[in-house]
Amino acid sequence: xxxxxxxxxxxxxxxxxxxxxxxxxxxxxxxxxxxxxxxxxxxxxxxxxxxxxxxxxxxxxxxxxxxxxxxxxxxxxxxxxxxxxxxxxxxxxxxxxxxxxxxxxxxxxxxxxxxxxxxxxxxxxxxxxxxxxxxxxxxxxxxxxxxxxxxxxxxxxxxxxxxxxxxxxxxxxxxxxxxxxx
Amino acid sequence: xxxxxxxxxxxxxxxxxxxxxxxxxxxxxxxxxxxxxxxxxxxxxxxxxxxxxxxxxxxxxxxxxxxxxxxxxxxxxxxxxxxxxxxxxxxxxxxxxxxxxxxxxxxxxxxxxxxxxxxxxxxxxxxxxxxxxxxxxxxxxxxxxxxxxxxxxxxxxxxxxxxxxxxxx
Ligand code: SF4
Numbered sequence: 469x470x471x472x473x474x475x476x477x478x479x480x481x482x483x484x485x486x487x488x489x490x491x492x493x494x495x496x497x498x499x500x501x502x503x504x505x506x507x508x509x510x511x512x513x514x515x516x517x518x519x520x521x522x523x524x525x526x527x528x529x530x531x532x533x534x535x536x537x538x539x540x541x542x543x544x545x546x547x548x549x550x551x552x553x554x555x556x557x558x559x560x561x562x563x564x565x566x567x568x569x570x571x572x573x574x575x576x577x578x579x580x581x582x583x584x585x586x587x588x589x590x591x592x593x594x595x596x597x598x599x600x601x602x603x604x605x606x607x608x609x610x611x612x613x614x615x616x617x618x619x620x621x622x623x624x625x626x627x628x629x630x631x632x633x634x635x636x637x638x639x640x641x642x643x644x645x646x647x648x649x650x
Numbered sequence: 651x652x653x654x655x656x657x658x659x660x661x662x663x664x665x666x667x668x669x670x671x672x673x674x675x676x677x678x679x680x681x682x683x684x685x686x687x688x689x690x691x692x693x694x695x696x697x698x699x700x701x702x703x704x705x706x707x708x709x710x711x712x713x714x715x716x717x718x719x720x721x722x723x724x725x726x727x728x729x730x731x732x733x734x735x736x737x738x739x740x741x742x743x744x745x746x747x748x749x750x751x752x753x754x755x756x757x758x759x760x761x762x763x764x765x766x767x768x769x770x771x772x773x774x775x776x777x778x779x780x781x782x783x784x785x786x787x788x789x790x791x792x793x794x795x796x797x798x799x800x801x802x803x804x805x806x807x808x809x810x811x812x813x814x815x816x817x818x819x
């Protein structure tokens with residue numbers, strides 16, 4: 469009996485990456501792989517040579533209570549029509565992980581975004597400049613302990629329009645009572 | 651009404667700065683359904699050729715810089731119409747860390763159009779109001795910018811580094 473795609477991939481991965489990664493089947497044609505921070509680059513290298521040639525995204529999850537960031541590499545194989553998530557955790561105090569550019573060149577932009585939004589450093593990435601947030605002076609905004617409401621109130625501070633609102637309401641009342649609008 | 655005011659109010663060239671969701675209401679306003687060209691308003695490609703700047707929705711800080719830059723390039727007299735609740739009070743982005751809330755802190759606005767998103771009828775209404783204001787000599791927000799440049803520059807400096815972008819104080 470032939471194996472399902474995901475099972476044969478898992479078998480191959482278990483065989484080759486037994487000591488450095490733990491692989492799980494999530495559902496049909498979807499796999500998950502956990503590995504250590506220092507092993508990410510060799511794992512990605514192996515997966516690319518295995519057929520996962522497309523890096524669709526890199527994302528970051530802030531596990532505030534654990535004091536860790538989780539970096540998730542989202543890979544796709546056109547040959548097997550299967551996707552795999554490579555997950556690794558790094559400490560929140562000193563968030564740093566090697567760049568994936570040598571394996572996937574496209575990682576540059578994704579890492580730039582994570583650097584900007586979470587403050588994670590990627591040694592080896594030559595272009596960690598700002599992407600969306602030009603002239604940003606606050607803490608990285610996607611961190612869970614960033615208070616977006618407070619920051620917005622401080623930075624953009626809206627004017628108090630109570631007086632104007634009252635005048636407007638009086639006008640509306642006037643219209644209702646049959647007066648002319650001033 | 652002088653000849654200048656008459657001609658200005660009837661041949662507005664418009665640059666629509668397509669930010670936010672509002673730009674999607676511009677194609678019907680421009681094309682045959684609502685046909686704004688009957689009021690002498692046509693879309694124009696560059697700020698230096700335009701009289702009217704439409705800001706069609708929420709502005710991130712990054713976009714605001716470009717808007718200020720475009721506005722400063724326009725030749726006077728120039729007019730600004732701002733669309734939707736986002737440009738007035740932040741709209742549904744009132745607590746966002748990266749969108750400005752009140753556009754008239756940064757550039758002078760002649761007319762705000764209410765709504766999220768304003769319909770083409772409302773836009774046409776604003777155009778007619780603007781025409782009447784120009785006729786009466788009331789559309790003077792651009793003078794306001796010139797007279798209160800320091801105040802505007804101060805507000806701009808609160809959200810971005812103005813020295814990199816536009817004229818220094
Ligand atoms: S006012 Fe509404 S339609 Fe306009 S930009 Fe804001 S959210 Fe979008």
